[in-house]
Amino acid sequence: MRLRLKGGRVLDPANGENGVAAGAMRDIEIEDGRIVAPTGLKADAEYDLGGDVVMAGGIDLHSHIAGGKMNLARLLMQEDRRAFPEMPGNFCGCGGGRAVPTAHATGCRYAELGYTTVFEPAMLGANARGAHLEMADIPNLDTGAYLVLGNDDYFQRLLAAGAGQEQVNAYVGWMIEATQAFAIKIVNPGGINAFKFNARKMDLDEANPHYGVSPRKVLTTLIRAVTELGLPHPIHLHGCNLGVPGNDETTLATILATEGRRLHLTHLQFHSYGTEGDKRFSSSAARIAEMVNANPNISVDVGQVMFGQTVTASADYMSQYRNRGLASPKKSIGMDIELDAACGVVPFEYKDKSFVNALQWAIGLELFLLVEDPWRIFLTTDHPNGGSFTTYPHLIRLLMDRDFRNAQLATLNKAAQAHTLLAQITREYTLEEIAILTRAGPARILGLKDKGHLGPGAVADIAVHAEDADREAMFSAARLVFKGGRLIVKDGVVVELAQGTTHVARPDFDRSVDTDMQRWFDEAVGLKAQHFRVSDGELRNGAGPTILKCEGGAS
Amino acid sequence: MSGVSLKPRAPFEARVDLSGLTPSVTRPLSLRELEHLAVPHGGRSVKLAELFFVEGAPDGVLLIEIGDPRLDGVGAGMSEGELIVDGQVGAFAGRGMSGGFLRVSGDAGDFLGAEMSGGRIELAGHAGARAGAAGSGSRRGLSGGVLRIGGNAGPRAAERQRGGLITIGGDAGEGLATGMIAGTVSVGGAIGRLAGRGMKRGTIFTHAVPELPAGFIDTGSHELVALRLLARRVPELKDMLKGWTHARRIVGDTLMGGQGEVLAGV
Numbered sequence: 001m002r003l004r005l006k007g008g009r010v011l012d013p014a015n016g017e018n019g020v021a022a023g024a025m026r027d028i029e030i031e032d033g034r035i036v037a038p039t040g041l042k043a044d045a046e047y048d049l050g051g052d053v054v055m056a057g058g059i060d061l062h063s064h065i066a067g068g069k070m071n072l073a074r075l076l077m078q079e080d081r082r083a084f085p086e087m088p089g090n091f092c093g094c095g096g097g098r099a100v101p102t103a104h105a106t107g108c109r110y111a112e113l114g115y116t117t118v119f120e121p122a123m124l125g126a127n128a129r130g131a132h133l134e135m136a137d138i139p140n141l142d143t144g145a146y147l148v149l150g151n152d153d154y155f156q157r158l159l160a161a162g163a164g165q166e167q168v169n170a171y172v173g174w175m176i177e178a179t180q181a182f183a184i185k186i187v188n189p190g191g192i193n194a195f196k197f198n199a200r201k202m203d204l205d206e207a208n209p210h211y212g213v214s215p216r217k218v219l220t221t222l223i224r225a226v227t228e229l230g231l232p233h234p235i236h237l238h239g240c241n242l243g244v245p246g247n248d249e250t251t252l253a254t255i256l257a258t259e260g261r262r263l264h265l266t267h268l269q270f271h272s273y274g275t276e277g278d279k280r281f282s283s284s285a286a287r288i289a290e291m292v293n294a295n296p297n298i299s300v301d302v303g304q305v306m307f308g309q310t311v312t313a314s315a316d317y318m319s320q321y322r323n324r325g326l327a328s329p330k331k332s333i334g335m336d337i338e339l340d341a342a343c344g345v346v347p348f349e350y351k352d353k354s355f356v357n358a359l360q361w362a363i364g365l366e367l368f369l370l371v372e373d374p375w376r377i378f379l380t381t382d383h384p385n386g387g388s389f390t391t392y393p394h395l396i397r398l399l400m401d402r403d404f405r406n407a408q409l410a411t412l413n414k415a416a417q418a419h420t421l422l423a424q425i426t427r428e429y430t431l432e433e434i435a436i437l438t439r440a441g442p443a444r445i446l447g448l449k450d451k452g453h454l455g456p457g458a459v460a461d462i463a464v465h466a467e468d469a470d471r472e473a474m475f476s477a478a479r480l481v482f483k484g485g486r487l488i489v490k491d492g493v494v495v496e497l498a499q500g501t502t503h504v505a506r507p508d509f510d511r512s513v514d515t516d517m518q519r520w521f522d523e524a525v526g527l528k529a530q531h532f533r534v535s536d537g538e539l540r541n542g543a544g545p546t547i548l549k550c551e552g553g554a555s
Numbered sequence: 556m557s558g559v560s561l562k563p564r565a566p567f568e569a570r571v572d573l574s575g576l577t578p579s580v581t582r583p584l585s586l587r588e589l590e591h592l593a594v595p596h597g598g599r600s601v602k603l604a605e606l607f608f609v610e611g612a613p614d615g616v617l618l619i620e621i622g623d624p625r626l627d628g629v630g631a632g633m634s635e636g637e638l639i640v641d642g643q644v645g646a647f648a649g650r651g652m653s654g655g656f657l658r659v660s661g662d663a664g665d666f667l668g669a670e671m672s673g674g675r676i677e678l679a680g681h682a683g684a685r686a687g688a689a690g691s692g693s694r695r696g697l698s699g700g701v702l703r704i705g706g707n708a709g710p711r712a713a714e715r716q717r718g719g720l721i722t723i724g725g726d727a728g729e730g731l732a733t734g735m736i737a738g739t740v741s742v743g744g745a746i747g748r749l750a751g752r753g754m755k756r757g758t759i760f761t762h763a764v765p766e767l768p769a770g771f772i773d774t775g776s777h778e779l780v781a782l783r784l785l786a787r788r789v790p791e792l793k794d795m796l797k798g799w800t801h802a803r804r805i806v807g808d809t810l811m812g813g814q815g816e817v818l819a820g821v
Contacts, residue, residue, distance in 0.1 A: 082692030088595055329694065 003030040003485060004043040008054035008464060011432060014440040014453035018432050020467075025051055030460040033485040037456045047487075049464055052479055055435050056452050057116030057461030059442040062236075062266050062301050063383040065106050066120045066134035066145070068127035069313040069343045072333050073100040073384070076345055077311050079329065091139075091497055099310040099347075099384045107139035108494045109390055114463030114478035115438075116500075117451060120145040121185055121236060121266065122315050125152070126338035128179035129534050135502055136540045140488050142461075144446075144503035146236050147181035148315055150218045151192040151341045154520055160211040165224055166510065172225040173509025174517055178533040180504045180545055182446075183233035184226055185266075187315040188240055189215035192342045195318045202318065204240055204253050215240050216257055223261050229507035230550035232447025234262035234299070239271050242319040246275040248284030255291050255298055264445065265292075267303025267382040269364040281356060283363045283420055289370035292377075299445050300371065301378035304364035304395055306387025307352045313345045314385065320344025338525070350387065358416035360386075362409065366420065368399055369427045374436040375444060392438075393475035399429040400471045447548065448503070460485035502539050507550040558616025558637075559589065561607040567625040569597030570645065571606060574628030578636025578655060581613045589613055622661050630657040633674060646683065649676045650690060652700065665709065666690060668702040671719070681706035684728070687721045687740075688714035697721060697738065701791060710747070713740045716757060722791050732759055735815060741795045754808050754815035760795055764803055764819045771807030776821055779804075796820065 005028040009019035019025065029038050064070055074080075077100055086096035086105050095102030101109060110118060118138075123131045123145035135143040149155055149172065158168055172184065190213055191202040197209040204216050223235050239254050241247035251271040255263070265271065268288065276282035292298050309328075314320055317334050324332045324346050333345040350357040364386070371377040379396070383389040398405045406423055417423075429437075443452020450459050462482040468474035477492025488496050514529075521529035536544040559581060572595040581589055590604035603609060611618075615636035619629065622642025630638045631650040639658045646664035649657045652671040662680035669690045682704045687697035688711055698717035703724075710728035713721050716738040726744035735754035746765035764773075778801050786796040799820040806816050 078692035080692075082690075088598065088600065 001032055001485065002041060002043045003460075003482075004028070004046045005030075005054065005462070005464070005480075006046055006048050007051060008049035009051055009467075010054045010454060011435045012056065012440075012454040013432050013436045014056075014443065015455045017454075020053055020431055028054060028454060028462070030462075030482070030485045033460050034450075035454055035456055035458045035460050047480060049480075051467075053431065053465045053467055054454065055114070055463050055465070056439045056443070056454055056458065057463050057481065057483070058110075058114050058438045059117040059446070059448075059452055060110070060115055060380065060383075060389065060438075061119050061378055061442040061446060062121045062303075062380045063118050063389055064120060064122060064313055064385070065118055065138060065141075065143070065383075066103070067123050067131040068337060069122070069315065069345060070100055071130070071134075072335075072343060073311045073313045073345045074102065076331060076333055077347055080309075080311070091494070098388045098390055100313075101388075103134055103137040104139060107141050107497070111140040111481055111483070111489050111494055112477060112492055113389070113392055113475060114465060114481055114489075115389075116140070116461035116463070116481065116483050117142040117448075119143065119182065119446070119503075122146065122148050122187060122238075123179065123181060124148050124315065124337050124340045125175060125179050125532070126340050128181070129538065132180060132502065132534055132539050138500070139497035140483055140494070140500065142500040142503065142546075144182035145180075146183040146185035146233075147175060147179050148185050148187050148341050149175060150186040150189045150222060151315075153193070153339050153524070155218075156190070156193055156208065156211040156213055159213045159217055159221060165221065165228070167513070168221055169225045169228050170510040170513035171517075172222070173229050173507045174513050176229075176231075176505060176507060177509075178529075180502070180534045180536075180539060182503050182505050182548070183231060183236055184222060185236040185238065186219060186222060187238045187341060188242065188318055189218035189222075189237075191215065191240060191318045192315060195321070195342065196336065200318065200321070201244070202240060204250055204257065219254070219257060220259075223258060223263060227261055229509060231505050231507060232548060232550065233445060233505075234264050236264045236266055238266050238314075238316060242267075242270050242314075242316055243273070243323065244319075245273045245281045247271050248274050248287060251284075251288055252291055255295055258295075258297060260295075260297050262297045262299075265298060265300045267380065267385065268292075268300040268367055269303045269305065269360065269386070270382075272363050272367060277419055279355060279415065279419075281359065283359060283366060285363045285366035286370060286421065289367055293372050296373075296376070299376040299378070300367070301380040301382075302364050302367050303380055303382035303386045304368070305350050305357060305360040306381055306391040306395065307350045307357065307361065308387065308391075309347070309349045310384045310387050311345060311347045312385045313343070315341040315343060317342035317344040320346050323348075352412050355413045355415050358413040359419055361412070362416060362420035362422045365398060365405065365422055366425065368429075369422075369425045374429075374433040375441045377437065378442055378445070379434075379437040393472045396429075396434055396475050397470070397472035400431070400434065402426060402428050446503075499540065499543070501543070501546045503548060504539075504545040505548045505550055557612070557614055558618055559586070559609060559611040559613050560618040560620055561603075561609055562620040563607055563623060564605070567596070567606065567623055570625050570627055571596050572628050573626055574631035574647065574650070576603070576617070577630065577633045578615045578617055578638065579634050581617060582615060582636070584613050586611070586613065622659065624662070624664060627664070629659075630655075630676075633657060643680070647690075649674075649702075652676065654700075662706070667704070668697055668700075668721075670696060670698070671700050671702065672698045673700040675701045675703075677703045677705075679705040681725070682708045682712070684709035684711055685714055686712040687716055687719075688712065695736070703791065707744065713738070716740065720789070720791060722795070732757065739792075741792060743795065751807055751815060751817060753811050755811045756814045758815070759817045760792070761817065761819050764805065764817070767805060767817065768808060770810040770813070771805050771817065772809060772813070774804045774806055776801045776803050779818070782818075
């Protein structure tokens with residue numbers, strides 16, 4: 001099967017091509033789901049792009065789309081599906097939602113924006129099987145999941161007993177393989193565990209009341225484990241003190257704690273709060289951005305706050321417990337998840353007239369605009385915690401259009417306006433930089449070599465957008481989207497449902513840990529280790545995962 | 556006969572959603588336009604005339620000559636006019652009604668009169684679960700109007716009721732008036748377990764004191780003059796309150812402030 005996309009302006013930063021700036025048009029050829037060098041052979045189908053912008057399919061490296069907490073959030077927020085029902089005729093006619101869309105709606109809404117790959121950033125080991133089944137149910141998207149480690153009792157015990165790095169590496173490798181994960185996420189390193197021993201806050205160097213292990217120890221041990229196992233994506237860190245004014249110091253200390261090793265700081269906006277000013281809440285975006293700029297080992301995604309109703313769902317119950325009184329509508333869920341971590345679901349409405357929410361919005365944008373290297377910052381709202389992913393087009397316009405941004409800023413809470421430097425920042429993102437933030441950059445930081453670009457050999461995940469001065473309109477509805485060479489979206493409407501794949505990483509590790517794991521499961525977990533393990537055949541309705549073999553590691 | 560009558564052509568193969576078919580929608584249509592009205596049938600949309608023989612002249616009255624438990628959303632969203640069903644209806648009948656009159660001679664499915672805010676529903680048979688309750692995604696049940704159920708009501712009738720009146724001629728299932736915010740329910744027969752759990756305000760009338768959750772306090776028997784006035788002013792409650800000289804008053808749920816009450820006639 002050969003397809004030809006004729007006359008597009010190709011925007012492919014990974015290969016240094018910018019057809020928009022150069023005003024150059026060229027064809028793209030697809031053979032059997034992959035992009036190939038132009039051949040001139042007769043194609044089975046041709047699409048005339050008429051100078052539209054052609055990019056690789058979007059990659060979202062941090063969006064909560066599956067797993068236990070999302071199901072709890074759906075259960076809690078039936079309002080969401082009531083407000084945005086999926087209409088009959090869209091292949092499905094049931095479910096829906098924006099803040100916590102059902103699996104079908106997730107796949108369709110993402111595809112309409114030109115996204116083809118999305119990573120679930122917080123899968124708990126105990127929920128892995130469910131998360132994989134759910135991801136298989138999401139149409140049109142390739143997925144993958146980051147395994148949450150650091151708060152589980154097995155790991156805390158290892159550290160408390162003074163286990164060596166090799167033992168930790170073996171455990172991490174075993175868990176990644178058993179849960180079919182792609183990377184390691186740490187959520188509030190050790191803090192969720194400490195919460196269960198009645199700690200209500202925990203900073204980088206505080207000791208767990210029971211195990212005596214500090215977040216710094218958790219972080220540095222796992223960073224080393226990931227490095228030595230050769231996982232492509234660095235530790236994906238949701239740091240200490242999320243949302244607490246004054247957490248800027250913790251964030252800066254965390255960056256220093258890496259000692260030059262790679263680290264990804266996720267939803268950094270929630271970790272960039274100072275305590276200056278009469279309200280004891282201020283922006284530290286400039287300080288943090290400066291630190292990020294100076295440390296090339298650090299990558300970040302923003303977790304931009306977008307105004308409106310959403311749901312916050314996190315394993316970080318320490319912070320969700322703090323915020324549960326702010327729930328709107330007034331209901332929330334908090335629970336332990338099989339001793340692995342915890343889960344907190346708190347519905348929330350970000351209000352533009354609220355000082356705190358307006359300043360959060362500004363802090364996120366300041367980070368976007370002050371972090372200089374577009375290859376190390378990624379466009380996220382931490383869906384659904386900062387806002388639904390369906391607000392991405394609006395966010396892109398805020399980044400690309402200074403007048404629009406300042407006009408929006410002028411409508412916000414007056415005190416918040418006085419607390420931000422946003423109005424003075426003149427930077428406007430270029431289309432190429434947006435393509436880096438949403439495609440090329442994530443592919444590089446995730447180590448996906450055949451994604452995020454349009455060179456020969458790349459998977460034919462392609463988004464075509466008609467150029468429009470209103471960038472929100474441009475990115476709201478892709479003209480054409482191809483998934484693995486199949487047309488799935490035409491003029492902003494899903495026309496076909498394609499089955500994606502699930503990316504997993506496979507490090508080599510010391511398999512002698514298996515005996516110890518079996519003993520632990522028999523003693524403490526309540527099911528056999530072999531039943532905990534998710535086999536390849538359980539993924540994607542039997543199709544199995546797409547395996548990324550890790551380089552390095554102990555065998 | 557005035558109005559439009561609908562007679563099923565054959566037994567329905569799938570569930571039919573009639574929630575778009577209200578007198579205010581059909582009134583301005585010609586008979587032909589009405590026949591072409593799109594109606595969801597299973598996963599597809601079909602013309603009304605494919606499912607029903609449509610006769611008469613559209614005005615404020617609709618008559619479904621043979622009811623069917625697969626007809627969902629009958630009279631849902633009605634704001635005026637009259638809808639009469641001879642037989643059964645499915646789920647969501649009269650959901651979100653704000654006015655008009657829905658009369659059903661048979662049984663109804665779940666969510667009868669859920670979230671209705673006005674108008675009147677009279678059901679001769681039994682109702683399914685959550686009659687007059689809040690639908691999924693809503694925190695408020697029936698807030699106005701009158702819902703009369705001749706037979707029994709299923710579990711969780713009047714859940715989160717916010718106002719208005721529900722009368723149940725027969726028995727009420729488990730969890731009657733759970734989380735009730737305000738309004739009145741009367742039950743002629745027996746009441747199931749956990750009635751009034753979490754109710755804030757509102758009144759449940761009954762002939763015999765039911766088993767109530769722990770948060771209720773029996774305040775003894777009182778002569779309540781107001782009940783005689785109520786019986787005179789609210790004709791729907793006249794039969795229920797007939798002959799009541801005193802009432803046992805049990806207040807609750809004290810976990811939610813305890814301003815609700817269960818009144819059992821003596």
